[in-house]
Amino acid sequence: MRGNPSDEMRDRIRGARRWLVLTGAGISAESGVPTFRGAGGLWEGSRPEELASPEGFRADPARVWRWYRWRRELIRGVEPNEGHRAIARLERCVPELCLATQNVDGLHERAGSRNLLELHGNLLRSHCLEGCSAETTEDPEAAVPLCRCGAPLRPSVVWFGETLDEQVLREAFARCERCDVCLIVGTSGVVYPAAALPGIARQAGALLIEVNPEETPLTGLCDRSIRGPAAQQLPAWMRECGWEEEPTPPAGV
Ligand code: APR
Numbered sequence: 042m043r044g045n046p047s048d049e050m051r052d053r054i055r056g057a058r059r060w061l062v063l064t065g066a067g068i069s070a071e072s073g074v075p076t077f078r079g080a081g082g083l084w085e086g087s088r089p090e091e092l093a094s095p096e097g098f099r100a101d102p103a104r105v106w107r108w109y110r111w112r113r114e115l116i117r118g119v120e121p122n123e124g125h126r127a128i129a130r131l132e133r134c135v136p137e138l139c140l141a142t143q144n145v146d147g148l149h150e151r152a153g154s155r156n157l158l159e160l161h162g163n164l165l166r167s168h169c170l171e172g173c174s175a176e177t178t179e180d181p182e183a184a185v186p187l188c189r190c191g192a193p194l195r196p197s198v199v200w201f202g203e204t205l206d207e208q209v210l211r212e213a214f215a216r217c218e219r220c221d222v223c224l225i226v227g228t229s230g231v232v233y234p235a236a237a238l239p240g241i242a243r244q245a246g247a248l249l250i251e252v253n254p255e256e257t258p259l260t261g262l263c264d265r266s267i268r269g270p271a272a273q274q275l276p277a278w279m280r281e282c283g284w285e286e287e288p289t290p291p292a293g294v
Contacts, residue, residue: 067227
């Protein structure tokens, strides 16, 4: 029985203290941000893997910057949706929640999520390709903006073939090892190491819930699969669990 929750599952959910939420591009789909592997995932005929890689940048940095500027414009013009807001509300309803997102669009933060691990960085920031720490203002007119040291700037995201920030990844794994519930939303579950996180949570005995209109390689691990778009399904699931409203703030202050 994977579709509807039993009373026992609802009790486990309501009694859970430590939550790990893993999100991917699907959570932002209803805000109008295309997913990577769905329709609209190509940009000027290229797959993300060709653009978001050190090789892609070396081959044509101006093109890669055009893609990121297009994506920046896109996300500046959209709003967080009910799915992002439900996760931010969940954080205020449960004792401890860590949100590990693969998204680089900043929409979770704008929706009010606080305890956030951006596994793949944030595309609104940039840094020196050579790794120097000079304070630099990004020239919006330059085809390839340069650092003060003269090296190109690059968007502060993790590209294919690169390793994730060690501290961020360590924290995400540690949270998975001790979570009671792992909620997986809008990820195809094919990009590692993020896709390994639910397996760690499973091994630790956590309850796994997936929200996705489609089956994924992670579905088989899950105790419950909620099929449908996150902006509709997450608020409905919260109501079903009994979290109708914002939690009442502590009295007094
Ligand atoms: N609600 C929930 N899930 C959705 C929705 C929606 N409205 N629409 C689509 N999805 C699901 C798709 O079914 C798919 O499983 O979201 C998933 C999106 O998958 P991908 O495009 O592969 O995105 P993601 O899993 O985040 O990709 C991982 O790969 O390209 C790299 O670094 C990039 O962070 C990205 C990583």
